[in-house]
Amino acid sequence: DTGVSQDPRHKITKRGQNVTFRCDPISEHNRLYWYRQTLGQGPEFLTYFQNEAQLEKSRLLSDRFSAERPKGSFSTLEIQRTEQGDSAMYLCASSRGQGGYTFGSGTRLTVV
Amino acid sequence: AQSVTQPDIHITVSEGASLELRCNYSYGATPYLFWYVQSPGQGLQLLLKYFSGDTLVQGIKGFEAEFKRSQSSFNLRKPSVHWSDAAEYFCAVVTNTGNQFYFGTGTSLTVIP
Numbered sequence: 001d002t003g004v005s006q007d008p009r010h011k012i013t014k015r016g017q018n019v020t021f022r023c024d025p026i027s028e029h030n031r032l033y034w035y036r037q038t039l040g041q042g043p044e045f046l047t048y049f050q051n052e053a054q055l056e057k058s059r060l061l062s063d064r065f066s067a068e069r070p071k072g073s074f075s076t077l078e079i080q081r082t083e084q085g086d087s088a089m090y091l092c093a094s095s096r097g098q099g100g101y102t103f104g105s106g107t108r109l110t111v112v
Numbered sequence: 113a114q115s116v117t118q119p120d121i122h123i124t125v126s127e128g129a130s131l132e133l134r135c136n137y138s139y140g141a142t143p144y145l146f147w148y149v150q151s152p153g154q155g156l157q158l159l160l161k162y163f164s165g166d167t168l169v170q171g172i173k174g175f176e177a178e179f180k181r182s183q184s185s186f187n188l189r190k191p192s193v194h195w196s197d198a199a200e201y202f203c204a205v206v207t208n209t210g211n212q213f214y215f216g217t218g219t220s221l222t223v224i225p
Contacts, residue, residue: 006155035213042116042202042215043156056211091155093213101146101206101213105155 002026004104006092012110013082020078021107025094029102032075034067035091036060037106043091049075082111114139116203118216125193126224133188133219135203144206145186146213147177149199156202162186173197198223 005024013019025032030051035043046065048056051072061067064082069075079086089106115138125131137143144163148156160171167179177188186203200220204213 004155031211033213040217042204042217043213044215045212048211101158103148103156103158108153 006104023092029094031095033093037089114214116216124222131190146204
């Protein structure tokens with residue numbers, strides 16, 4: 001069990017640029033989640049995959065956001081035309097069924 | 113709708129003192145409840161979870177939590193706090209489909225010598 005890995009750990013980007021984050025879940029976990037955490041708040045749900053199928057999306061996930069999990073393993077979260085309001089910690093988690101949710105260390109995005 | 117309330121934004125305790133962090137949830141069915149801890153700039157580490165059965169659950173680092181259905185609460189406790197426990201603590205509820213966490217806004221713990 002190597003844990004959930006997220007890359008990069010930190011990303012600074014200029015407003016209007018596109019960014020992509022990667023999450024590698026625990027290998028035997030079929031469920032993968034993305035959350036966003038802003039300063040002083042708890043994480044907020046963005047989207048959920050079971051294997052390669054994206055089954056739920058939050059209304060927070062505007063049309064500038066897209067997530068994929070093409071082979072049911074790693075996942076990417078892309079933000080197009082970044083805005084300052086996108087600055088946050090983006091957390092990935094994985095689980096096998098309904099138990100054992102494990103979070104990664106997150107990617108901190110700063111939009112300048 | 114599901115929600116979690118952590119009424120204490122910030123708590124300060126002396127090292128060696130006991131600790132209780134409050135969590136109240138709102139959920140129509142039997143909840144799955146979790147406590148996570150987050151150090152600055154880090155992800156979330158699971159302390160403990162309640163799915164069913166014994167309402168007093170033990171977790172890592174000497175933490176425990178008690179599920180009280182009548183009070184819709186899941187308070188986190190530790191009998192003797194260590195300086196390394198200083199962090200942000202989040203309570204969360206998961207729907208019975210297990211697809212989405214609802215987190216509280218967190219309680220920041222400061223430990224003074």
